[in-house]
Amino acid sequence: MPIKELPETLINQIAAGEVIERPASAAKELIENAIDAGATRIEIATSGGGKSLLRVIDNGSGMNSADLALAVRRHCTSKLDSGLDDIRTLGFRGEALPSIGSVAKLTITSRMRDADGAEISVNGGKLTPIRPAGTNPGTRVEVRDLFFATPARLKFLKSEKAENAAITEVVRRMAIAFPHVHFVLSGSDRNTLDLPATGDDHLARIAQILGREFRENAIEINAERDDVTLSGYAGIPTFNRGNAAHQYAFVNGRPVQDKQIMSALRAAYAETVPSGRYPVAVLSITIDPALVDVNVHPAKSDVRFRDPGHIRGLMIGAIREALAREGSRASTSAASAMMSAFRPGFSPRATAPHWSPQTSPYRPYSQPSFDEPVTEAQAPFAAFSAPSARAEDIPQTEVPTTPSPTGMNLGAVRAQLHENYIVAQTGDGLVIVDQHAAHERLVFEAMRKAMNEKRIPSQVLLIPEIVDLPEEDCDRLMEHAEALEQFGLTYERFGPGAIAVRETPAMLGEIDANGLIRQLADEIAEWDTASALSKRLEYLAATMACHGSVRSGRRLKLEEMNALLRQMEATPGSGQCNHGRPTYIELKLSDIEKLFGRS
Structure with a gap:
C-alpha cells in the first residue's frame, strides 16, 4: 500500500x-x-x-x-x-x-x-x-x-x-x-x-486533603544531597493505610506516579510497616531539570532520573533518619480507635454540670520524672526474672514532681493486666503497653546495632537442638549458614533431613530453636536466592527478635516493667513492633473525661 x-x-x-x-x-x-x-x-x-x-x-x-x-x-x-x-x-x-x-x-x-x-x-x-x-x-x-x-x-x-x-x-x-x-x-x-489557598503553610493544605489526623501524625522531611532536595511530610509507621492511595509524590512541583519513587518509599518503611499496609506520605523532589526527563510519557505521569540510585538513597536515608528522630512516637489513630471501642454504661445527661480538672477534687499528677540511668541488667535483651507481683500488689508510689531532664514520656508503671499489658500513669493521662510487642522491637534494634558493629555474640547449647526438615529446606539453610552465623546462629547438617543447632544469639536468651529454624527455612524458601537473602538480613533479625522477646502471659516485676518503658523512650522506632503494629496506646486525661461525660 x-x-x-x-x-x-x-x-x-x-x-x-x-x-x-x-x-x-x-x-x-x-x-x-x-x-x-x-x-x-x-x-x-x-x-x-x-x-x-x-x-x-x-x-x-x-x-x-x-x-x-x-x-x-x-x-x-x-x-x-x-x-x-x-x-x-x-x-x-x-x-x-x-x-x-x-x-x-x-x-x-x-x-x-x-x-x-x-x-x-x-x-x-x-x-x-x-x-x-x-x-x-x-x-x-x-x-x-x-x-x-x-x-x-x-x-x-x-x-x-x-x-x-x-x-x-x-x-x-x-x-x-x-x-x-x-x-x-x-x-x-x-x-x-x-x-482555600494556604500560602506557605504546606501542611495546612495537606491536612485539607488527608485530614487533620495526618497533621497530628506527620513527620517533616527535609534533606539535601548534591543539589537534590527532598521535602514534605511522612506519617509515622503506625499511621498506615490499606492501600497506596494516600501516597503523593512531586518532582519540581509536578505530580507524578513514578514506580521508582514509590519503591523507595516502601523500602524506607520496610522494617516498620506490616505487609499489606502502606505508609502515608507527601514528598517533593526538587532537582535540576537537566537531571530528570519528564517527557517519557504522553501524560507526563512518569519521570526518568539520570541517577535513580541517588534519588533512592536520598529518600530512604532521609525518611529513616526522620523516623529515628521521632523515637518512640505512636499514632494518635490507635487512641481514637480505642476511644470508639468503649461502650459507656450510660449516656450523660445534657444538664450535667460542667467539669474541669481544675475544679475536680481528683487532680491529675504532675509529669513524672525518671532520673536513674538504665543499667546493663535492664537492657532489652537481658533475661527477665521469675513471675512476681500481681497487678494489685504493685505499690502505688508517688509520681515525682520534678521534671525529667531527658523528657521521659511513658510514665510510671501502675499495673500489669492479663500478664501482657502494662498500664503506666503519665502527667496528663495513661499509657497501655503491649509488653511482647515492645520488647520485640527493643531486641530487634539491639540486634541490628550489634550486627552493624560486629558478629552478634552467641551462646553454645549444651545439647544441640535437632530439627527435622524436608531435604530441600536443609539445603537452603546450609547455603545461607555463613550469613546467619553473623546473627550468632550456628547450625550444621545432621544426617539426611535434619539440622543440628549448636549456637543461638546470646541476647535472645532461652529460645525455641526448633521453631526459629523452621520459620527461617520458610522465609528463605520464599526468597530463594542468596542475593535476596542479603537484602533481607534485617528482616531475619526481626524474626529472631520475635522469638527472643518476653512473651504474653508473663508476669513481670515493677522494676522490670519500668526498665522496659525507659528503654522504649531511649530507642528509635519503639512506637511500633517489627510487624508495624503499635507497641503502646496513650490516652490523655481529656479523653478519659469524655468517656465519663465530664467534658
Missing part, C-alpha cells in the same frame, strides 16, 4: 488517544494550563462524570485572539523556550487542547487584562472562527460530550461515580502541589470541594 499523509483530524484523534484517556486526563491538562498561566483561583465543574461537561475557569494571564488561534493547533506552546533539558512548566507538548477538540465539543473564552475578550470553538476537529466575547480576565475552557467523535472510546470509560472520583483525585494532587492556589470543584453530580 502506498504511504500517505494522515488527515489533521485523524492525527489529533490519535494524539488524543495517548493524552486524553478519560475525563480526568482532560481535567489534568486544563488545570496544568491554568497553573502555568499564573492563576490563583481555579474553578472546576463537572456533569455526568466529566463526560457530559467539564469546565475549568481560572484568573490567570489569559490569551488574545492570536493566542487562541494557535492554542487549538498541535505543537503550539508558550512554555518551551530552552528545549527539553530545561522544562520548568507543567505543560509543554502543545497537544492537550487540539486533542480534546478532536474528540469533543471544545469552547475556549479568554481575555488578557486591559484587552478585549475572544472565544473559539472546536467540535470534533472542526474549527469555528474566532469571535469577540465578554468575559472576566483569565480563561474559561468548556468541554462537552467528551469522545462523541470517537464513540468506541466511550465504551471503555467507567461509571460516572468512578470518573468523578478520578477527577477529584487529580484536583487533590494539584492542590497539594500548589497550596497558593484556591481550588473549587463542583457540579450537579457531586458535592462541592472547596480548598
Whole structure:
C-alpha cells in the first residue's frame, strides 16, 4: 500500500488517544494550563462524570485572539523556550487542547487584562472562527460530550461515580502541589470541594486533603544531597493505610506516579510497616531539570532520573533518619480507635454540670520524672526474672514532681493486666503497653546495632537442638549458614533431613530453636536466592527478635516493667513492633473525661 499523509483530524484523534484517556486526563491538562498561566483561583465543574461537561475557569494571564488561534493547533506552546533539558512548566507538548477538540465539543473564552475578550470553538476537529466575547480576565475552557467523535472510546470509560472520583483525585494532587492556589470543584453530580489557598503553610493544605489526623501524625522531611532536595511530610509507621492511595509524590512541583519513587518509599518503611499496609506520605523532589526527563510519557505521569540510585538513597536515608528522630512516637489513630471501642454504661445527661480538672477534687499528677540511668541488667535483651507481683500488689508510689531532664514520656508503671499489658500513669493521662510487642522491637534494634558493629555474640547449647526438615529446606539453610552465623546462629547438617543447632544469639536468651529454624527455612524458601537473602538480613533479625522477646502471659516485676518503658523512650522506632503494629496506646486525661461525660 502506498504511504500517505494522515488527515489533521485523524492525527489529533490519535494524539488524543495517548493524552486524553478519560475525563480526568482532560481535567489534568486544563488545570496544568491554568497553573502555568499564573492563576490563583481555579474553578472546576463537572456533569455526568466529566463526560457530559467539564469546565475549568481560572484568573490567570489569559490569551488574545492570536493566542487562541494557535492554542487549538498541535505543537503550539508558550512554555518551551530552552528545549527539553530545561522544562520548568507543567505543560509543554502543545497537544492537550487540539486533542480534546478532536474528540469533543471544545469552547475556549479568554481575555488578557486591559484587552478585549475572544472565544473559539472546536467540535470534533472542526474549527469555528474566532469571535469577540465578554468575559472576566483569565480563561474559561468548556468541554462537552467528551469522545462523541470517537464513540468506541466511550465504551471503555467507567461509571460516572468512578470518573468523578478520578477527577477529584487529580484536583487533590494539584492542590497539594500548589497550596497558593484556591481550588473549587463542583457540579450537579457531586458535592462541592472547596480548598482555600494556604500560602506557605504546606501542611495546612495537606491536612485539607488527608485530614487533620495526618497533621497530628506527620513527620517533616527535609534533606539535601548534591543539589537534590527532598521535602514534605511522612506519617509515622503506625499511621498506615490499606492501600497506596494516600501516597503523593512531586518532582519540581509536578505530580507524578513514578514506580521508582514509590519503591523507595516502601523500602524506607520496610522494617516498620506490616505487609499489606502502606505508609502515608507527601514528598517533593526538587532537582535540576537537566537531571530528570519528564517527557517519557504522553501524560507526563512518569519521570526518568539520570541517577535513580541517588534519588533512592536520598529518600530512604532521609525518611529513616526522620523516623529515628521521632523515637518512640505512636499514632494518635490507635487512641481514637480505642476511644470508639468503649461502650459507656450510660449516656450523660445534657444538664450535667460542667467539669474541669481544675475544679475536680481528683487532680491529675504532675509529669513524672525518671532520673536513674538504665543499667546493663535492664537492657532489652537481658533475661527477665521469675513471675512476681500481681497487678494489685504493685505499690502505688508517688509520681515525682520534678521534671525529667531527658523528657521521659511513658510514665510510671501502675499495673500489669492479663500478664501482657502494662498500664503506666503519665502527667496528663495513661499509657497501655503491649509488653511482647515492645520488647520485640527493643531486641530487634539491639540486634541490628550489634550486627552493624560486629558478629552478634552467641551462646553454645549444651545439647544441640535437632530439627527435622524436608531435604530441600536443609539445603537452603546450609547455603545461607555463613550469613546467619553473623546473627550468632550456628547450625550444621545432621544426617539426611535434619539440622543440628549448636549456637543461638546470646541476647535472645532461652529460645525455641526448633521453631526459629523452621520459620527461617520458610522465609528463605520464599526468597530463594542468596542475593535476596542479603537484602533481607534485617528482616531475619526481626524474626529472631520475635522469638527472643518476653512473651504474653508473663508476669513481670515493677522494676522490670519500668526498665522496659525507659528503654522504649531511649530507642528509635519503639512506637511500633517489627510487624508495624503499635507497641503502646496513650490516652490523655481529656479523653478519659469524655468517656465519663465530664467534658
